[in-house]
Amino acid sequence: MNKESLAASGYDFGSPAIGRSPVSLEELALLEKTVAMTAQDEHWLKQAGARLADQTDAVVGAWREVIAAHPHLARYYGSCEGVADAAYKARVGERFKQWILDVCLRPRDATWLDYQHEIGLRHTHLRKNQVDRAAALPHIPLRYLIAFTAVINERIRPFLAKDATPEESAALHAAWCKAVLLQLALWSRPYVAESEW
Amino acid sequence: MNKESLAASGYDFGSPAIGRSPVSLEELALLEKTVAMTAQDEHWLKQAGARLADQTDAVVGAWREVIAAHPHLARYYGSCEGVADAAYKARVGERFKQWILDVCLRPRDATWLDYQHEIGLRHTHLRKNQVDRAAALPHIPLRYLIAFTAVINERIRPFLAKDATPEESAALHAAWCKAVLLQLALWSRPYVAESEW
Helix, strand or coil: CCHHHHHHCCCCCCCCCCCCCCCCHHHHHHHHHHCCCCHHHHHHHHHHHHHHCCCHHHHHHHHHHHHHHCHHHHHHHECCCCCECHHHHHHHHHHHHHHHHHHHHCCCCHHHHHHHHHHHHHCCCCCCCCCCCCCCCCCCCHHHHHHHHHHHHHHCHHHHHCCCCHHHHHHHHHHHHHHHHHHHHHHCHHHECCCCC | CCHHHHHHCCCCCCCCCCCCCCCCHHHHHHHHHHCCCCHHHHHHHHHHHHHHCCCHHHHHHHHHHHHHHCHHHHHHHECCCCCECHHHHHHHHHHHHHHHHHHHHCCCCHHHHHHHHHHHHHCCCCCCCCCCCCCCCCCCCHHHHHHHHHHHHHHCHHHHHCCCCHHHHHHHHHHHHHHHHHHHHHHCHHHECCCCC
């Protein structure tokens, strides 16, 4: 997908239209330490990005297979009445694919931090649906955001493992999981009072 | 560790002294679906429990190595003044070891759900330190609880992999990670308004 159509899908990384993250770079550094992100992990994340580049369609498909199998998850793509919003789902899908590469390849700086905050907000009633002008359910509960991370991390395993040795597979998967848990921590920010977060 | 000394360490699984979980068994079933827990995973979790039974000391040691290396994490074992509370840390350590086996071997029923809720509360200012009468910092921020899950899931990998084939290792690790993310979702409950959770 080229830059223009990605932008059309509401992918606003680096856009002046999105707000600033309330999280400082110092706090981000502490979170990187908390997931035990190392220079080796950064190396393996880049490798993962190269490996996943032509597999993002299939990875998102594998994740969405789980969502589609469970009405209590699939409903967040649709309205209160259970009517699926295909256009919304398609736009989110494009961003989902781009996110895979961003997890692996984007440097974690202030711009990245701002976009993580935006992604976090877009799961909640504060910002969900807005960029897509969708009428889908307005809030993804935190418990499903957390629990579904298990699927995100598990279902990507074979895509990372393709043509890799068992050792490489484990290193690629470890780096991926750390990066995702780090983001999940950031995405939880809008759900929680500042003093609890 | 025998039953009496575990009880002495504040391990209150099934105790009438702890409260009821606000989460229903129906909601638990949805969370199990959200992490994509399967009958195969249940099988591998039991296997993991057998494999980890005589390694819990070492696993907790591997986790705590990361905590000890980072003052922003180690401080939750100590006071506002940074004085470590060795007795508290020892008691938490015994529960931490038992938790490994509970993740793998406990059936997920109402009693289990109540204790997950208790564990969740014990990370927060609502219940942290109380059972241990400790004067340590009173609240673990949600962001560190989430982010440290990456360490929990990564550092246990070699212990699960001992004498296992690469396929067995991956299956054991997948089941473990799903079980932990499911618990993390439950532990997040006291941090969040009910309508957002």
